[in-house]
Amino acid sequence: MNFQLPDLNPLKPELFMTALALILLISDLFIKRKEVLALLSIASILVVAYTMIGSSGTTFGGMFISDGYSSFFKIIFFVNVILSVSISIKYIAIEKVNFGEYYSLILFSTLGMMIMASAADLIVLYLGLELMALSTYILAGFIRYDVKSNEAALKYFLLGAFSSAFLLYGISMIYGITGTTNLRDIARFIGERGIMDNPALLLSVIFFTVAFGFKIAAAPFHMWAPDVYEGAPTSITAFMSVGPKAAGFAVLGRVFMVAFSSVKFEWAAILIPLSILTMGVGNIVALAQTNIKRMLAYSSIAHAGYALLGIIAANNEGLASMMNYLLIYAFMNIGAFTVIIMLRSERFKGESIYDYEGLAKTHPLAAALMLIFMFSLTGIPPTAGFVGKLYVFMSAINAGYTWLVIVAVIFSVISAYFYLRIVMYMYMREPKVEVNLTTTPATGFALIVTTIAVLLIGVFPTVSVEFARAAISKF
Amino acid sequence: MEQVIMNKLNYPILSTIIFLPVLGVLLLMLIDRSKELLIKWVALIVSVLTFALSIPLFTNFDKSTYKMQFVERYDWIPDWNIKYFLGVDGISVLLVLLTTLSAILCILISWHAIKIKVKEFYIAILLTCGAIAGVFSSLDFFLFYLFWEAMLIPMYLIIGVWGGPNRIYATIKFILYTLIGSVLMLVGIIVLYFHAGRTFDILELMAKTYPYNLQFWLFWAFFAAFAVKVPMFPVHTWLPDAHTEAPTAGSVILAAILIKMGAYGFLRFSLPLFPDATKAMVPAMLTLSVIAIIYAGLVCLAQKDLKRLIAYSSVSHMGFITMGIFALNSQGIEGGILQMINHGVVTGALFMCVGVIYERTHSRLIADHGGLATPMPIYAAFFMVFTLAAIGLPGTNGFIGEFLTVLGGFTTSKWAGVLAATGVIIGAGYMLWLYQRVFFMKVHEKVVGLADMDTREIIALTPLIILVLWIGIFPTQFLDFMHPSVEHLLERINVGGTQEMSIAKIFMEVVR
Numbered sequence: 007m008n009f010q011l012p013d014l015n016p017l018k019p020e021l022f023m024t025a026l027a028l029i030l031l032i033s034d035l036f037i038k039r040k041e042v043l044a045l046l047s048i049a050s051i052l053v054v055a056y057t058m059i060g061s062s063g064t065t066f067g068g069m070f071i072s073d074g075y076s077s078f079f080k081i082i083f084f085v086n087v088i089l090s091v092s093i094s095i096k097y098i099a100i101e102k103v104n105f106g107e108y109y110s111l112i113l114f115s116t117l118g119m120m121i122m123a124s125a126a127d128l129i130v131l132y133l134g135l136e137l138m139a140l141s142t143y144i145l146a147g148f149i150r151y152d153v154k155s156n157e158a159a160l161k162y163f164l165l166g167a168f169s170s171a172f173l174l175y176g177i178s179m180i181y182g183i184t185g186t187t188n189l190r191d192i193a194r195f196i197g198e199r200g201i202m203d204n205p206a207l208l209l210s211v212i213f214f215t216v217a218f219g220f221k222i223a224a225a226p227f228h229m230w231a232p233d234v235y236e237g238a239p240t241s242i243t244a245f246m247s248v249g250p251k252a253a254g255f256a257v258l259g260r261v262f263m264v265a266f267s268s269v270k271f272e273w274a275a276i277l278i279p280l281s282i283l284t285m286g287v288g289n290i291v292a293l294a295q296t297n298i299k300r301m302l303a304y305s306s307i308a309h310a311g312y313a314l315l316g317i318i319a320a321n322n323e324g325l326a327s328m329m330n331y332l333l334i335y336a337f338m339n340i341g342a343f344t345v346i347i348m349l350r351s352e353r354f355k356g357e358s359i360y361d362y363e364g365l366a367k368t369h370p371l372a373a374a375l376m377l378i379f380m381f382s383l384t385g386i387p388p389t390a391g392f393v394g395k396l397y398v399f400m401s402a403i404n405a406g407y408t409w410l411v412i413v414a415v416i417f418s419v420i421s422a423y424f425y426l427r428i429v430m431y432m433y434m435r436e437p438k439v440e441v442n443l444t445t446t447p448a449t450g451f452a453l454i455v456t457t458i459a460v461l462l463i464g465v466f467p468t469v470s471v472e473f474a475r476a477a478i479s480k481f
Numbered sequence: 482m483e484q485v486i487m488n489k490l491n492y493p494i495l496s497t498i499i500f501l502p503v504l505g506v507l508l509l510m511l512i513d514r515s516k517e518l519l520i521k522w523v524a525l526i527v528s529v530l531t532f533a534l535s536i537p538l539f540t541n542f543d544k545s546t547y548k549m550q551f552v553e554r555y556d557w558i559p560d561w562n563i564k565y566f567l568g569v570d571g572i573s574v575l576l577v578l579l580t581t582l583s584a585i586l587c588i589l590i591s592w593h594a595i596k597i598k599v600k601e602f603y604i605a606i607l608l609t610c611g612a613i614a615g616v617f618s619s620l621d622f623f624l625f626y627l628f629w630e631a632m633l634i635p636m637y638l639i640i641g642v643w644g645g646p647n648r649i650y651a652t653i654k655f656i657l658y659t660l661i662g663s664v665l666m667l668v669g670i671i672v673l674y675f676h677a678g679r680t681f682d683i684l685e686l687m688a689k690t691y692p693y694n695l696q697f698w699l700f701w702a703f704f705a706a707f708a709v710k711v712p713m714f715p716v717h718t719w720l721p722d723a724h725t726e727a728p729t730a731g732s733v734i735l736a737a738i739l740i741k742m743g744a745y746g747f748l749r750f751s752l753p754l755f756p757d758a759t760k761a762m763v764p765a766m767l768t769l770s771v772i773a774i775i776y777a778g779l780v781c782l783a784q785k786d787l788k789r790l791i792a793y794s795s796v797s798h799m800g801f802i803t804m805g806i807f808a809l810n811s812q813g814i815e816g817g818i819l820q821m822i823n824h825g826v827v828t829g830a831l832f833m834c835v836g837v838i839y840e841r842t843h844s845r846l847i848a849d850h851g852g853l854a855t856p857m858p859i860y861a862a863f864f865m866v867f868t869l870a871a872i873g874l875p876g877t878n879g880f881i882g883e884f885l886t887v888l889g890g891f892t893t894s895k896w897a898g899v900l901a902a903t904g905v906i907i908g909a910g911y912m913l914w915l916y917q918r919v920f921f922m923k924v925h926e927k928v929v930g931l932a933d934m935d936t937r938e939i940i941a942l943t944p945l946i947i948l949v950l951w952i953g954i955f956p957t958q959f960l961d962f963m964h965p966s967v968e969h970l971l972e973r974i975n976v977g978g979t980q981e982m983s984i985a986k987i988f989m990e991v992v993r
Contacts, residue, residue, distance in 0.1 A: 386634060
């Protein structure tokens with residue numbers, strides 16, 4: 007029997023990523039200055055991004071696919087890694103956890119996300135999801151001596167394992183019904199047999215919703231998010247609030263749009279209350295937070311709710327708007343986290359929202375940038391946040407969910423209160439504590455990139471919208 | 482037939498008005514924050530230059546056509562069919578000019594009043610004025626909404642950072658009220674976008690007609706945004722707080738131009754886009770307007786705080802404007818537009834006057850002042866002119882505006898006209914009583930020996946005095962701007978040529 011090697015071309019980025027992450031792990035043994043590892047990890051990402059060119063195609067018997075959709079998400083992941091690593095360098099030294107594994111774990115986690123984005127088969131999906139999740143569990147607990155960090159890791163792990171069980175249960179039911187784990191084959195089977203109202207099928211859709219809802223931190227599966235975001239190292243919070251969330255949306259979009267496209271109305275009916283609840287819980291509970299990381303955790307929950315509108319629209323336009331939203335969210339959210347991380351110094355935590363009082367007086371530039379990110383998260387033009395929201399609202403209205411958009415905009419007004427409260431503290435209160443900013447060239451780089459992206463996309467949305475549309479056309 | 486007249490000047494006038502302040506902001510950012518005098522002068526020069534460059538809007542405006550003029554149009558976001566589309570017609574041109582003028586006055590009046598974060602203050606003022614000019618000249622819904630919301634960011638800071646003791650409450654109330662209205666309008670805009678076949682172009686949207694049911698819902702969605710901004714009863718409650726707590730320049734921006742955005746929105750969007758819904762809503766809108774006129778007027782009588790009183794008088798005056806607009810006849814609408822300018826001039830001036838005295842006594846309470854005419858005669862004279870204009874004394878601009886709006890209201894609904902006229906009387910009551918308590922009677926110990934207005938303050942207020950008399954004596958020079966545009970608007974709503982109109986026309990001749 008002839009063994010034929012599958013076409014490895016679509017897999018090129020993942021292969022390079024694996025190799026480079028391993029090299030990084032080993033080189034940690036020889037390199038004493040961990041900053042070098044940070045630079046190496048960024049260089050690795052650039053190499054992997056380069057290998058992505060011309061890698062489109064399907065391989066391993068249709069289990070793995072590299073298309074515009076997956077490439078777009080991979081670019082979000084790369085942006086996420088580059089920015090998160092940039093803000094980590096000084097920060098993990100301050101937290102006294104300056105170990106080389108940190109960077110290779112970030113790369114492994116990202117590898118998992120990349121596999122998720124490219125998964126055309128439920129088994130591959132699960133593989134990627136676990137790789138991402140396991141690496142992130144460790145990263146969440148990276149500050150070993152800190153109880154909160156430990157708590158974050160344990161909580162994330164326990165609830166994550168629970169949600170994986172749901173996912174596996176869903177997969178096994180689907181396999182039981184259709185006899186396949188390939189997304190397109192599942193769709194074909196459902197379509198041919200006309201089993202749209204099979205209760206087991208709907209039950210497995212619900213299980214998938216639960217599992218993915220956990221990853222994107224959608225209410226009521228969001229319970230882990232605030233504690234984990236608060237306890238994890240701030241740089242990892244930034245990383246987690248963008249990467250795994252985007253990966254969760256990537257699989258949600260692909261599984262629901264490809265495998266379950268024939269039960270669109272059923273899963274939309276599940277996702278609609280979910281998104282309302284998510285926006286509601288995220289925005290309303292955020293009002294009561296005094297820890298800025300916790301506040302941004304709830305804000306991140308709320309943003310998942312807005313992005314869900316794009317999936318609920320259940321068409322390519324909707325998916326494009328969701329992707330565009332996540333890309334924009336990556337920039338504005340990491341931008342905000344960069345300012346938060348700059349407040350952290352040897353003897354100062356800088357996590358309470360009261361630490362921001364009078365920041366405009368002591369550090370006008372940092373305050374002005376935070377102002378831009380806060381207005382962007384609120385969704386006020388001319389910032390990117392507005393473009394992101396506008397696009398998902400447009401696609402949801404076009405799909406006939408005007409009432410849902412009205413709910414969403416009302417929640418976004420509520421969100422103005424807690425985002426602008428930070429602005430208020432910075433500009434309208436007198437400084438009470440002395441705040442020293444920890445600035446490095448790397449954080450400066452992250453701030454420049456995120457600010458330019460937020461303003462550029464805000465004024466010329468074409469930059470990202472065109473990109474998302476082109477990506478979805480090769481879905 | 483092309484519906485617009487492209488800009489024929491040798492520079493893009495509207496873009497200049499909007500973005501020259503932004504360039505000024507970039508320049509200010511480069512200046513060291515300790516050089517406060519330089520910052521002030523740069524801001525002043527930028528605003529004067531902007532105003533100077535906006536004068537062709539007045540001199541080169543073609544008053545014989547309703548078409549959009551000075552138009553600039555470029556593709557901006559092709560994916561969504563969004564254009565960078567600017568232009569003005571008879572409805573908006575004067576408002577743009579008022580905006581560029583207000584920027585100068587705001588900077589002059591803040592010269593000594595603003596002592597902290599000086600650099601940020603002038604940045605915020607320039608950004609606000611640029612964005613508001615953008616609101617008045619955008620002909621693409623996306624662009625319009627962009628400016629409409631972007632204006633909130635600097636305004637939030639102006640009230641919140643440089644305002645009075647209760648400023649934080651006021652600014653949050655301001656932004657939440659405004660946002661909730663705006664986002665509902667945003668939903669409306671998107672619905673309209675898809676219904677009209679994916680276009681944000683306001684002229685294209687106006688060329689279409691919409692089913693009544695859609696008009697009805699969209700009217701209310703837009704109403705939410707505009708009514709909050711105007712502000713109409715019962716969503717006016719943010720205004721007294723914002724006005725009272727804002728620094729003088731903030732109050733001037735609010736009174737002179739910001740709240741005009743709401744009334745402008747009704748004229749530019751609600752009326753021509755949803756004519757059937759508008760006609761059906763006339764009774765409701767007139768009722769709300771009349772309530773605002775009388776209720777806010779009565780509330781004024783009970784105020785102890787100078788700024789709060791003028792703030793409530795704003796609500797009352799804006800009631801005349803919305804009444805004129807929703808009277809849906811040419812007197813009412815032209816009166817409404819003129820009254821928008823008048824109110825901007827007069828109330829802006831009154832707030833500046835209050836700022837002048839607040840800088841000296843650091844009190845806004847009416848009871849803390851008294852007999853001011855003795856130490857500050859020039860100030861008293863200025864204040865008198867503006868008080869009389871606010872009351873609507875013939876010969877001042879207030880008379881023309883109030884007369885036309887009441888006439889318009891009367892033509893459409895006798896009750897509205899009659900009740901609004903009682904509002905004029907209440908207005909005379911509270912303004913004159915205010916003047917009496919502040920300037921006459923016993924000289925209060927706090928005001929003994931106060932210095933009269935200095936040259937800077939006189940320079941800041943003189944243009945407004947000129948406008949009060951100019952509009953008051955030669956109203957046609959300003960009304961002429963509006964005729965073709967208002968006529969076109971009314972054709973669109975197609976109410977015209979009723980019996981009562983001809984009676985009104987005779988009145989109009991009397992005014993001329």
